[in-house]
Amino acid sequence: MAPTRNSDESDASMRERLVNSLSQSFPGSALSKALSCMSAEDSDDDMKDPLSSSCFAELRLDKVDIEDDDELTSLSWLQDNDLLKNIKPSDVDDDDDSQKENDNIHRDGNHFNPTHPPHVPYNPQKHIHSKPPYSFSCLIFMAVEDSPHKKLPVKDIYSWILNHFPYFQNAPTGWKNSVRHNLSLNKCFKKVDKDRGQSIGKGSLWCIDPDYRPNLLQALRKTPYHPYHQLQMLANPQPTQQYHYVPNGMRPMPLTPRFGPNTISPHLFPFLSKRLAQSNSDNNDIDRDIQDVAHTLVSLKGLGSRGSPARSSDGEDYASNSYRMRLKRKQMQLKTDFVKRRHTEPIVVTEVPSEDHTYSLTNFGNIGSPASSIDEEYDFGEEDDNFSECSDMSDWDSDMDEVDGDIPDKHTKITPHKNIQNSSMVKMTSRKRKEMEEEEQKKIVEGADALLNLAGIMTNSSSLKSNRSHS
DNA sequence: TGTTAATTAAACAGCG
DNA sequence: CCGCTGTTTAATTAAC
Structure with a gap:
C-alpha cells in the first residue's frame, strides 16, 4: 500500500474550496485562519518535494524558517504539510450534500439520527x-486538549462538549454519565x-x-467520519481499499498514510x-523532532531521497553528517529520557485504580519490540506550568541546547541519568563508541520501520516482525 | 460465531 | 439531604 498522488489540478482553487468548507464546519476556530494562511502561502515548490508523495508528506517542515523557538508553535508547520494536496476538487460541495442528506434523514423519521452518516461531511x-x-x-x-492547561474538571468537559456539539443540548440524558x-x-x-x-x-x-x-490521536484519525477522511473520500473513489483490506491478524493500517504519527491535522483536530x-x-x-527523525529515517532507508535533498526543520540537510550526529545524540537522549521516565514517574497524575476494564486500548505504538518503538521513546509530557518542573522534555531541550553549544535552560535540572550518560560518554573508548x-x-x-509501519507503509522487517508477533 | 470496543443504564459511595 | 463526582458492574450493540 503506497500513498498515491492523484491530483494535477489547481491546488489554489481546491484549497479555497476546502477552506470554505472546513471553516464552516468549525467557525471561529483558528482553523479558518490557518487555512486562509495556507491558501495565501501556497507554493509550487511543494510539488517538487520528493517526500510530498510519501507517507511523510505531512511531516515535511522543510520550508519552515525557524527564527526562534516561538516559531515552533506557529501554524507554519501545518501550512507546509501539503494537507490539501491529493484532494480532487471534483464534486466537492459539502454544504449542499450534507444539508440534503440531513434533510433526507429527518424526512424519513422524525427522530434523532443515531449516528451521522459516514459519507456526509459532518458539521457539528x-x-x-x-x-x-x-x-x-x-x-x-x-x-481537554483545547483547554488552556490541558486539564479540565468534568463540568468543563460537559460545557466544552455542549458548546462544540450542540447535539448534546437536546440529546437523551445519560451522555454525561457516559463521559464520566x-x-x-x-x-x-x-x-x-x-x-x-x-x-x-x-x-x-x-x-x-x-x-x-x-x-487517542490514532483513534481520532481512524474514525471514518472525521473531516480529513471525508476529504480523502472525495479524493479517492475507493477509500475502503485503503482501510478495510487489511490482512487478517494485522493491525489496521491508518486510513490514509498521509498523516504521520503524532502529527495534528487541522482538519482532523x-x-x-x-x-x-x-x-x-x-x-x-x-x-518537530519526530519529523526530523522521520525524515532522516526515511532518508537512511532510501525512501523519498530522490530529487532535492530533504531538509530538517532547521534547514539542515538530512543527509549531512552533522545532522546525523545530531540525530544520534537526540536518539540517545530520547532513550535516556525514556528510561528515566519509566523509573521516576514524573507525571503528576494519580494511578488508575482499575486496570481490568474493557477500555484497555491497544497500544499501537508498541508494535513489535517496545525498545524499537519510536513512539515509546517520545515523552508526550505535560506542557503545563505545573508539570514543567518535572518535564522530561525540559531535560531534552536543555541537552539539545548543550549539544548545540547553547547555555542550558535555567529550569534544567541535571538528572542522575544524564550524569551517568555524560560521564560514560567521556570515558567511552573509540571502539566502544563505534559499536x-x-x-x-x-x-x-x-x-524507521516502526515509523513507517505507523505511517502505513510496510517495510520488510516490520512486516516480518508483524507476522511474527501475530502468528 | 466469537471477540472486542463502545455505548448506555444503573447502583453506589464519597464529598461539599 | 441534595446534587455532583467518581467508580463499578452489567447489558446491549456494532464492528471486525
Missing part, C-alpha cells in the same frame, strides 16, 4: 440532530493529583495520559490544532 453546528461521529473518549480528548464512565474507565484519562493541581472545589481535574495520547498552535508547547518541539554508533544506526533503522 449544523447537524445538531446527528450524533457526533466521535467516541466519547475522542470528545473528552478534544475538550469514560473518564473513569479509559486509561487515556487520568486525574490530576489534587495536591499538585489547583483546588477547584468538587471533583478533580482530568488530563490526558501522555503515554496514551498517541492512542480543528480545536486541537488551534490549541497546539497557540501554546508554547514542548510538544511541538517533540513533533554504540552502529547500535544506534541499527536502532534508527528499527525506528
